[in-house]
Amino acid sequence: MKDSKHRDDHWLVRPKTIRLLWLAFSVVLTLTVLAQLVISIKGYVGVDSWFGFGAAFGFLSCVAMVLFAKLLGKVLKRREDYYREGADDV
Amino acid sequence: MFDSLPPALILLAGALLIAVLRGYWRIGVVLLAPLATLLAVWQVPDGIVATLPFLDYTLQIVEGSPLRRLFATVFAGMALVGGLYAYRTARWYELSAAYAYAAGAIGVCFAGDLITLFLYWELMALFSTVVVWCGNSAAARAAGIRYAIMHLLGGIILKVGIEGVVVHTGSIDIQPMLATNFDTWMILIGILINAAAPPVSAWLADSYPESSPTGSVFLSAFTTKTAVLALILMFPGEKVLIGVGLFMVMYGIIFALLENDVRRILAYSIVNQVGFMVCAVGIGTQMALNGAAAHAFAHIIYKALLFMSAGVVIYRTGKNKCTEVGGLFRTMPVTAFCGIIGALAISGFPLTSGFTTKTMISQAAADESLVTVYMLLAAASAGVFLHAGIKFPWFVFFQRDSGLRPKDAPWNMAAAMFVLVALCLGIGAFPGLFYQFLPYPVEYTPYTASKVLFYLQLLLFSGLAFFLLLPLMRRTETISLDTDWLWRVLLNRVACSIGAFISALLAAISRVTDKVLTRSKKACAKQMNTDLDANDDEELGLFARSWPIGRTAMWIAVLLTGYVFAYYL
Numbered sequence: 001m002k003d004s005k006h007r008d009d010h011w012l013v014r015p016k017t018i019r020l021l022w023l024a025f026s027v028v029l030t031l032t033v034l035a036q037l038v039i040s041i042k043g044y045v046g047v048d049s050w051f052g053f054g055a056a057f058g059f060l061s062c063v064a065m066v067l068f069a070k071l072l073g074k075v076l077k078r079r080e081d082y083y084r085e086g087a088d089d090v
Numbered sequence: 091m092f093d094s095l096p097p098a099l100i101l102l103a104g105a106l107l108i109a110v111l112r113g114y115w116r117i118g119v120v121l122l123a124p125l126a127t128l129l130a131v132w133q134v135p136d137g138i139v140a141t142l143p144f145l146d147y148t149l150q151i152v153e154g155s156p157l158r159r160l161f162a163t164v165f166a167g168m169a170l171v172g173g174l175y176a177y178r179t180a181r182w183y184e185l186s187a188a189y190a191y192a193a194g195a196i197g198v199c200f201a202g203d204l205i206t207l208f209l210y211w212e213l214m215a216l217f218s219t220v221v222v223w224c225g226n227s228a229a230a231r232a233a234g235i236r237y238a239i240m241h242l243l244g245g246i247i248l249k250v251g252i253e254g255v256v257v258h259t260g261s262i263d264i265q266p267m268l269a270t271n272f273d274t275w276m277i278l279i280g281i282l283i284n285a286a287a288p289p290v291s292a293w294l295a296d297s298y299p300e301s302s303p304t305g306s307v308f309l310s311a312f313t314t315k316t317a318v319l320a321l322i323l324m325f326p327g328e329k330v331l332i333g334v335g336l337f338m339v340m341y342g343i344i345f346a347l348l349e350n351d352v353r354r355i356l357a358y359s360i361v362n363q364v365g366f367m368v369c370a371v372g373i374g375t376q377m378a379l380n381g382a383a384a385h386a387f388a389h390i391i392y393k394a395l396l397f398m399s400a401g402v403v404i405y406r407t408g409k410n411k412c413t414e415v416g417g418l419f420r421t422m423p424v425t426a427f428c429g430i431i432g433a434l435a436i437s438g439f440p441l442t443s444g445f446t447t448k449t450m451i452s453q454a455a456a457d458e459s460l461v462t463v464y465m466l467l468a469a470a471s472a473g474v475f476l477h478a479g480i481k482f483p484w485f486v487f488f489q490r491d492s493g494l495r496p497k498d499a500p501w502n503m504a505a506a507m508f509v510l511v512a513l514c515l516g517i518g519a520f521p522g523l524f525y526q527f528l529p530y531p532v533e534y535t536p537y538t539a540s541k542v543l544f545y546l547q548l549l550l551f552s553g554l555a556f557f558l559l560l561p562l563m564r565r566t567e568t569i570s571l572d573t574d575w576l577w578r579v580l581l582n583r584v585a586c587s588i589g590a591f592i593s594a595l596l597a598a599i600s601r602v603t604d605k606v607l608t609r610s611k612k613a614c615a616k617q618m619n620t621d622l623d624a625n626d627d628e629e630l631g632l633f634a635r636s637w638p639i640g641r642t643a644m645w646i647a648v649l650l651t652g653y654v655f656a657y658y659l
C-alpha cells in the first residue's frame with residue numbers, strides 16, 4: 001500500500017481524502033457557474049451579468065494580486081532581523 | 091447637567107477598580123463593568139444629554155444618536171467578550187489599560203463636541219500604548235514607543251485642526267464638514283492617522299502583533315473604528331476618502347499576502363477592511379453610511395474572533411509564524427472552527443455577517459454609478475478571501491504537519507469565541523434584526539439569488555486561485571518594508587550622518603585650534619625663553635633679551651608723542 005505511511009495520520013490529510021476534496025471542490029465550482037443558466041445575475045455595470053463573469057473576475061484578480069505581491073516582495077522583503085540590527089541597545 | 095452617568099465613566103471606573111481589586115472581586119468587575127456600560131449605552135436617548143461648562147464653552151459630554159449607540163454597543167460588547175477571553179491570562183495592568191482604552195472609545199462615540207472628542211481620543215492613545223507595552227518584550231516596548239509617537243503626532247494634528255475650526259467658526263460642535271481649508275484638512279488627517287490610512291498605515295502592522303495574545307484582541311477593536319465613526323460624523327461624502335479607502339483595501343491585501351507573522355496578516359487585513367469603510371464614507375449616501383457603520387460593527391466582531399483564534403494558538407504554542415505552525419486542527423478543533431468562521435465572515439461569505447454588511451457598500455457604489463469603485467471593491471472582496479479567508483486558517487491549522495500537538499483553547503477563551511461565532515452567523519442569517527439599529531432606514535435585501543450567486547462565484551474561484559498558486563505563496567522567514575522604513579531606518583541614517591558630519595566638523599575645528607595654540611605657545615615660549623632646557627648658546631628670545639636703556643627711552647618718547655597727537659586730534 002502506497003498510503004501506508006499516511007494511514008496513521010488524520011483522515012483529513014490522507015491523499016485519498018484530499019483527492020476527494022478536490023473532486024468535490026471542482027463539482028461545486030462547476031455548479032456555481034452552471035447555476036447561471038437558471039439564475040440570471042443582475043449586473044450593475046454591464047459586464048458583471050455576463051456568463052461566468054464573477055468566476056473569471058474573482059480568479060483573475062486573485063492571480064493578478066498574487067503576482068503583484070510576488071513582484072513587490074522581490075523589492076520589499078528583508079530578513080526578519082532587518083530592523084533589529086544595531087538596535088539591541090534600544 | 092447629568093441626566094445619567096456617562097457610559098464611558100462607568101467603564102473607566104471599572105478600569106480603576108480592576109487595578110485596585112484582587113481575586114474574585116476583580117473578575118466580577120471585569121465581567122460586570124462592561125455589562126453596566128452596555129446598559130447605560132442603551133439608556134442614552136437621542137440628542138444632547140450631559141453638558142459641562144469649560145472655559146467659555148459648554149462641553150456636550152454625552153450626545154446620543156442611533157449611530158453613536160451602535161458603535162458604543164459594539165465597543166462595550168467587545169470589552170465584555172475581550173474581558174472574558176483575557177481575564178485568566180492577562181495581567182491586571184493589561185486588563186485595566188484595555189478597559190480604560192475601551193472607555194476612551196465609548197467616550198468618543200458619545201462626544202457631542204470637538205473638545206470632548208479630543209480628550210477621549212488622547213485617552214485612547216495613552217492606554218492603547220500601555221496595551222502594546224504589555225507584550226512585555228524588547229520588541230513590544232520599541233513598537234509601543236513608535237506607536238505612541240505616531241498617535242501623539244496624530245493627536246497634535248487633530249488638535250491644530252480643532253483649534254482652527256473653533257477659532258474660525260466659533261462653534262465646537264461636531265458636524266458634517268468637507269476638507270476645504272487648512273483647519274478641516276488637519277482634522278481629516280488627524281482622524282485618518284488613527285484609521286491607519288496611507289502613508290502611515292504601517293503603525294498598525296508594526297504594533298498590534300507585538301502585543302500579548304490577549305492585548306491584540308482589544309487593540310483590533312477600538313482605534314481604527316472610532317476613526318471610522320469620526321469620519322461618518324464629520325466627513326460624509328468627502329470624495330478624497332474614496333481614493334484613500336481603495337488604496338487601503340489594496341494595500342492590506344498585498345502586504346498580507348507577503349506576510350509570515352500570523353497576527354501581522356490579520357493586522358494588514360484590518361487596514362484592508364477599514365479601507366472598505368473609509369471608501370463608503372467617501373461615497374456618503376445613506377446606503378453607504380449605513381454600510382460603513384454596519385461593516386464596522388461586523389468587522390469588530392469577526393476580526394476580534396480571528397485575533398482570539400490566533401491568540402489561542404500563540405498562547406498554546408508560543409509560536410506566531412506561518413512557517414512554524416501548521417496542522418493544528420488535529421488537537422485544536424474548537425480554535426480552528428472559530429478561526430474558520432471568522433475567516434468566512436471577513437471574506438463576506440453568504441450567511442455570515444461580512445456578506446450582509448460589506449455588500450451594502452458595494453451596492454452603494456453601484457447605486458451611485460461608480461463603476462471603477464464597484465469593480466475594485468469586487469476584486470478586493472475576492473482578495474480578502476485570498477489573504478485572510480483562506481490564507482490564515484490554511485497556514486495555521488492545515489498546510490503541513492508541524493508536529494505540534496498543543497491543547498485546545500481554555501474554556502473561557504472558547505466561550506468568548508463562541509459568543510462571537512454566534513454573532514457572526516446571527517448577523518449573517520438574520521440581517522433584518524441587525525439593520526434596524528443602523529443610522530438610516532434600510533431598504534436593502536442582501537439575499538437575492540443573483541447577489542448570492544455572484545459572490546459565490548467570486549469567492550470560490552478566488553479559493554481556486556489560492557490553491558493553484560500555492561507554490562507561489564510559500565511562506566518565507568522575512569518581513570516586508572513599509573513606509574515606516576522612512577522613519578525607522580532612513581531618518582535614523584540621516585540623523586547618524588548629520589551627527590557624524592557635525593562630529594567630524596568639530597574634530598577638524600579642534601585640530602586646527604590645537605595646531606594654532608601649540609604653534610603660538612611654542613612661539614611665545616621661544617621669545618620669552620621660558621623653555622628652561624634651551625641651549626644657553628642660542629640667541630635669547632625677543633622678550634628675554636636685555637635691551638639698551640637708550641632704545642627704551644626712544645620708544646617711550648615715541649609713545650608719548652603719539653599720545654599728545656591723539657589728544658589734540
